[in-house]
Amino acid sequence: MFEIFGIPSQALFGQLLLGLINGSFYALLSLGLAVIFGMLNIINFTHGAQYMMGAFAAYLLLQNFGINYWAALVIAPLLVGIIGVLIERLFLQHLRKLDPLYGLLLTFGLALIIEGVFRNQWGSSGLPYAAPEALKGVVNLGFMFLPIYRAWVIVLSLAVCLATWFAIERTRLGSYLRAATENPVLVRAFGINVPRMVMLTYGFGVALAALGGVMAAPIYNVSPQMGSDLIIVVFAVVVIGGMGSILGAILTGFALGIVEGLTKVFYPEASNTVIFVIMAIVLLMRPAGLFGRSA
Amino acid sequence: MERALAPALLTKDRGSGLSLGVAFVAMIVLFAIGPFVVYPVFLMKALCFALFACAFNLLIGYVGLASFGHALFFGWASYASAYAAKAWGWPPELAVVGGTAVAAALGFVAGGLAIRRQGIYFAMITLALAQMMYFFALQAKFTGGEDGIQGVPRGRLFGLFDLSHEMTMYVFVLVVFLAAFILIYRIINSPFGEVLKAIRENEQRTISLGYKTERYKLLAFVLSATLAGLAGAMNSLVFQLASLTDVHWTMSGDVLLMTLLGGLGTVFGPVVGAFIVVAMQNYLAPFGQWVLVIQGVIFVVCVLLFRRGIVGELARLARVQL
Numbered sequence: 001m002f003e004i005f006g007i008p009s010q011a012l013f014g015q016l017l018l019g020l021i022n023g024s025f026y027a028l029l030s031l032g033l034a035v036i037f038g039m040l041n042i043i044n045f046t047h048g049a050q051y052m053m054g055a056f057a058a059y060l061l062l063q064n065f066g067i068n069y070w071a072a073l074v075i076a077p078l079l080v081g082i083i084g085v086l087i088e089r090l091f092l093q094h095l096r097k098l099d100p101l102y103g104l105l106l107t108f109g110l111a112l113i114i115e116g117v118f119r120n121q122w123g124s125s126g127l128p129y130a131a132p133e134a135l136k137g138v139v140n141l142g143f144m145f146l147p148i149y150r151a152w153v154i155v156l157s158l159a160v161c162l163a164t165w166f167a168i169e170r171t172r173l174g175s176y177l178r179a180a181t182e183n184p185v186l187v188r189a190f191g192i193n194v195p196r197m198v199m200l201t202y203g204f205g206v207a208l209a210a211l212g213g214v215m216a217a218p219i220y221n222v223s224p225q226m227g228s229d230l231i232i233v234v235f236a237v238v239v240i241g242g243m244g245s246i247l248g249a250i251l252t253g254f255a256l257g258i259v260e261g262l263t264k265v266f267y268p269e270a271s272n273t274v275i276f277v278i279m280a281i282v283l284l285m286r287p288a289g290l291f292g293r294s295a
Numbered sequence: 296m297e298r299a300l301a302p303a304l305l306t307k308d309r310g311s312g313l314s315l316g317v318a319f320v321a322m323i324v325l326f327a328i329g330p331f332v333v334y335p336v337f338l339m340k341a342l343c344f345a346l347f348a349c350a351f352n353l354l355i356g357y358v359g360l361a362s363f364g365h366a367l368f369f370g371w372a373s374y375a376s377a378y379a380a381k382a383w384g385w386p387p388e389l390a391v392v393g394g395t396a397v398a399a400a401l402g403f404v405a406g407g408l409a410i411r412r413q414g415i416y417f418a419m420i421t422l423a424l425a426q427m428m429y430f431f432a433l434q435a436k437f438t439g440g441e442d443g444i445q446g447v448p449r450g451r452l453f454g455l456f457d458l459s460h461e462m463t464m465y466v467f468v469l470v471v472f473l474a475a476f477i478l479i480y481r482i483i484n485s486p487f488g489e490v491l492k493a494i495r496e497n498e499q500r501t502i503s504l505g506y507k508t509e510r511y512k513l514l515a516f517v518l519s520a521t522l523a524g525l526a527g528a529m530n531s532l533v534f535q536l537a538s539l540t541d542v543h544w545t546m547s548g549d550v551l552l553m554t555l556l557g558g559l560g561t562v563f564g565p566v567v568g569a570f571i572v573v574a575m576q577n578y579l580a581p582f583g584q585w586v587l588v589i590q591g592v593i594f595v596v597c598v599l600l601f602r603r604g605i606v607g608e609l610a611r612l613a614r615v616q617l
Contacts, residue, residue: 098602101359105361105597106595109594115587232544235423239420239423276427279424283420284411
């Protein structure tokens with residue numbers, strides 16, 4: 001045990017780790033928001049609710065069908081993604097020609113509906129979800145104890161983020177996607193089914209949120225309001241990073257998680273607000289956001 | 296892209312404001328009869344929220360700026376006036392003015408930050424700033440944390456009128472509401488208001504015509520925040536309570552719902568919307584979380600089926616301005 005700036009290393013690294021975990025969720029969620037915004041020009045207010053649905057899906061799959069964590073990691077995002085596709089077909093596709101504000105209002109309404117239904121059904125208190133056996137336990141790194149599940153969350157989220165970045169920036173499908181973001185009419189003229197791509201993009205962004213939810217279930221309790229507070233922080237993250245860049249969204253997410261973790265060590269009172277303060281400063285210095293393309 | 300955020304695009308001069316006059320008189324008559332038919336506290340609450348929604352509409356309906364953080368101004372004005380009245384023993388008129396001034400100052404800061412980004416970002420920034428101040432209210436000593444500031448004295452207005460009497464309080468709330476309502480009407484029909492509408496329709500073009508749109512937007516934001524604060528201060532006096540509910544994001548959602556339901560960019564829409572939503576929250580309270588679901592459904596239905604809102608649709612059908 002040693003000290004850094006008068007803080008015991010265990011506390012410092014512990015908070016750093018928590019920061020990285022939060023950062024993983026910020027990155028996953030802001031990435032999903034950025035992908036959706038790029039294609040649909042909509043800020044998906046339902047994102048937090050969809051993250052919560054992912055966690056609930058994992059919980060319910062285990063409770064009702066005995067389906068374990070590993071399977072839930074695939075099935076839950078798939079289920080919530082399908083619901084996302086339905087939402088796009090039923091509601092969002094009708095808003096394409098309208099002011100983006102209406103997309104925000106509609107997805108806000110959907111978030112209220114989903115949260116309300118879940119609260120009616122399962123109450124407001126958190127439900128426990130155990131981490132899988134294989135990931136239980138801690139490793140002693142010498143300078144700190146590292147719970148295996150937390151390390152897994154960071155690694156998995158990083159992997160998923162980078163895979164998404166690769167798929168969008170480096171593959172053929174991704175190039176269609178980027179082209180359709182720039183000029184949907186032209187891409188359609190080349191014989192690519194843009195509305196279907198929009199639909200699937202929304203489903204994919206939503207599935208990312210749900211995946212985050214499954215990963216969060218063993219760390220935080222599963223509760224209906226777990227998404228609504230998180231999504232506001234993620235909005236601030238998105239404002240700081242700017243939604244122009246995929247890599248930017250990932251980096252900003254992790255970085256802000258770490259900053260938040262450090263704030264908990266050095267000035268705990270501000271840990272809830274530090275991200276918002278950073279947002280205000282970024283708005284003053286670089287209104288377009290750190291990775292934004294234009295003001 | 297179609298600018299659908301312009302339900303007031305109805306030709307302005309048709310009916311030449313006669314419809315507005317008639318509606319205004321009808322509204323006053325209803326408010327005069329109201330307390331003899333309905334519980335006065337309910338009416339006062341609805342009036343406070345009607346004022347809140349009108350202030351909000353000034354921004355979203357006439358400048359096209361969608362704030363998701365107006366609870367910030369409502370809630371903090373509510374805290375400030377409650378604290379001034381209780382801890383410092385300020386008379387009600389000074390407490391309300393003080394709370395409103397706090398909202399104006401916050402509006403200046405939050406507005407200055409938020410107008411640096413457009414469109415969808417504006418909504419996210421206002422929401423994030425409001426959430427920051429929510430946490431501040433949660434942690435600060437003087438707000439009383441989870442308990443809020445309770446037992447705020449209503450006091451004697453100008454040392455003359457005893458506001459603990461429900462009818463006196465009602466008249467006070469009504470007078471403040473009507474004054475603010477007329478002020479907002481004057482603002483949107485002034486040359487300044489015309490520039491705001493021009494910004495809503497086409498900001499680039501307004502800039503090219505030589506208007507410093509940033510200043511107009513900031514002033515509109517501050518005005519909206521100030522009047523939202525006035526509503527919050529009055530509300531804390533009515534309920535003798537300022538609490539975390541007033542600064543929570545759900546409050547921002549509520550005022551958005553009221554305005555959307557009543558009709559964005561209509562004169563009377565926010566009032567109608569506020570009365571409906573407050574009545575709904577009152578009478579559906581026993582159904583618990585279903586209120587949340589119903590509110591969500593109203594959002595979805597409004598966005599998909601009638602974006603003009605109730606008053607906007609009525610005005611369109613009757614081909615008048617309301």
